[in-house]
Amino acid sequence: MRVDVSTGLMVGVKQVLSPFFDERPAGVVPDLIVLHGISLPPGEFGGPWIARLFTGNLPAEAHPEFRERAALKVSTHLLVRRDGAVEQFVSFNDRAWHAGKSAWQGREACNDYSIGIECEGTDELPYEPAQYQTLRALLPMLLEAYAIPRERIVGHSDIAPGRKTDPGPSFDWSRVR
Numbered sequence: 001m002r003v004d005v006s007t008g009l010m011v012g013v014k015q016v017l018s019p020f021f022d023e024r025p026a027g028v029v030p031d032l033i034v035l036h037g038i039s040l041p042p043g044e045f046g047g048p049w050i051a052r053l054f055t056g057n058l059p060a061e062a063h064p065e066f067r068e069r070a071a072l073k074v075s076t077h078l079l080v081r082r083d084g085a086v087e088q089f090v091s092f093n094d095r096a097w098h099a100g101k102s103a104w105q106g107r108e109a110c111n112d113y114s115i116g117i118e119c120e121g122t123d124e125l126p127y128e129p130a131q132y133q134t135l136r137a138l139l140p141m142l143l144e145a146y147a148i149p150r151e152r153i154v155g156h157s158d159i160a161p162g163r164k165t166d167p168g169p170s171f172d173w174s175r176v177r
């Protein structure tokens with residue numbers, strides 16, 4: 001795995017094209033990393049549904065939990081599966097739609113200037129050692145490629161408090177910081 005800053009792609013990982021992205025504002029570069037947790041259906045792992053959500057192909061009728069989510073236009077730059085495998089949906093050069101209404105240290109609209117990393121998991125169940133292993137490889141590469149200070153790795157719950165709880169109390173920050 002390595003970051004190609006010209007394309008904004010993580011070389012050596014599976015690339016999945018999401019339609020849910022647009023340009024970052026002019027002159028804005030990635031300056032924050034936002035970690036998330038996601039599972040679909042909630043609490044279940046390993047299915048095709050997360051990738052289908054991020055590509056606009058989640059079938060509303062396949063599960064009661066999908067009904068409201070199927071119409072969402074959301075994405076992420078990277079997804080870290082339970083086994084530590086990484087998939088990329090949006091180039092780091094582009095704005096992925098992962099944070100929603102958000103702010104960090106007074107600066108709003110975190111999608112504009114952040115890289116989103118979804119980890120397959122829940123707020124309650126421990127994340128897998130393989131996921132931490134992947135993050136410990138990934139995060140230093142991203143910090144270096146974009147000259148992001150290491151204290152600017154935050155959780156979705158940090159930038160949208162009261163609205164979002166992921167990656168949740170189950171995420172062990174001491175293993176990535």
Ligand SMILES: [Zn+2]
Pocket residue numbers: 035036037098156164166
């Ligand atoms: Zn999130």
